[in-house]
Amino acid sequence: MMRILSVVLFIFFSLNAYSTTLLVLGDSLSAGYRMPAEKSWPVLLEPILIAQGHEIKVVNASISGDTTGNGLARLPQLLKRHQPDYVIIELGANDGLRGFPPTTIRNNLRQMITQIHDQGAQAMLMQIRIPPNYGKRYSDSFSQIYPALSQQYEAPLLPFFLEQVILKPEWMMEDGLHPTSEAQPWIAAFMASELAPHL
Numbered sequence: 001m002m003r004i005l006s007v008v009l010f011i012f013f014s015l016n017a018y019s020t021t022l023l024v025l026g027d028s029l030s031a032g033y034r035m036p037a038e039k040s041w042p043v044l045l046e047p048i049l050i051a052q053g054h055e056i057k058v059v060n061a062s063i064s065g066d067t068t069g070n071g072l073a074r075l076p077q078l079l080k081r082h083q084p085d086y087v088i089i090e091l092g093a094n095d096g097l098r099g100f101p102p103t104t105i106r107n108n109l110r111q112m113i114t115q116i117h118d119q120g121a122q123a124m125l126m127q128i129r130i131p132p133n134y135g136k137r138y139s140d141s142f143s144q145i146y147p148a149l150s151q152q153y154e155a156p157l158l159p160f161f162l163e164q165v166i167l168k169p170e171w172m173m174e175d176g177l178h179p180t181s182e183a184q185p186w187i188a189a190f191m192a193s194e195l196a197p198h199l
Contacts, residue, residue, distance in 0.1 A: 019055040020199070023082055025071050025112075026062035026090030026126075028178060029162060033064050035181040041161075044188035045195075052192065054199055059084065067094045068108035075112055079119050086199065087116045088124045088158065092145070096130035102141045109145065113153045123155040124198060129163065156198045161187050 024030050024042040032040030042060035049056050059082050063070070071091045078084075089112055095105045109125070116123040127146045132139045150157035162179065165171050171183035179187060 019057055020085040021057045021059060021082055022049075022086045022088065022195075022199075023059045023078060023084035023121075024062055024088045024090065025075065025078065026060075026088070027066045027094055028062075028064035029093065030060065030062035030090050031064045032060075032062075032181075032184070033178045034173065035184075039181045039184055041184045041187035041191060044184055045191055048188055048192040049195070049199070052196065056199070062090065065094060066091060067098075067100070068092055068105050068112070069095075072108045072112050075115055079115065079121070083119075084121050086122045086124060088126060088195075089113070089116075090126040090128070092128040092142070093130060096128065096139075096142050097133065099134050099138070102138075102145060105142070106145045106149065109149055110153070113149060113155050117153065122198070123153065124158055124195075125150050125155045126158045127160045129160050158191070158194050161190055164190065 030040065030042055031037075032043075037043065037060070040060060040062075042058050042062065046056065046058040049058070061074070061078050061082075068091045071089065089109065092105055092109065113123040113125070125146055127143070129143055130139055147157055149155065165179045165183050165187065168183070171180055171186070172178070173180055
């Protein structure tokens with residue numbers, strides 16, 4: 001009996017030792033806004049990736065309302081606690097909706113990418129787009145931040161899933177900004193497909 005228990009424990013700890021961790025650092029688009037946390041796309045993502053053969057744990061560290069500044073402030077403790085192999089940065093929408101200077105947004109994202117890479121993890125940047133509330137010049141300047149940083153720091157650029165979700169009104173909440181719980185399984189499958197080449 002003890003021998004069987006030892007084998008089971010060895011397998012358990014071996015799997016944990018060699019599994020990878022994916023940290024999702026985002027805002028309400030990833031936090032599961034106005035829905036149970038277990039219905040959010042990052043939680044649904046893990047079983048999809050495992051079914052595809054990835055030994056991976058997904059940690060959703062997203063908080064509704066977070067800006068790039070909030071993410072930057074929280075990141076060191078998250079890196080220390082979870083020691084992720086990959087980090088998806090899904091931040092910037094709240095900065096853009098509030099009209100924060102693009103230079104501030106760029107600097108915050110740059111510092112996050114640098115901290116992640118310094119910890120030996122791979123940063124992945126999600127392209128964020130915002131409505132032209134502050135004019136085309138601002139929205140264009142905002143959008144260009146992401147591909148520029150992706151190229152400069154060799155951080156994979158992931159597509160903004162909301163651009164696909166918003167095409168189906170039944171998948172959007174009444175505020176026109178947040179996906180419903182019904183959209184989360186599709187988002188999870190979409191993100192699994194986009195992430196696969198980078199894992």
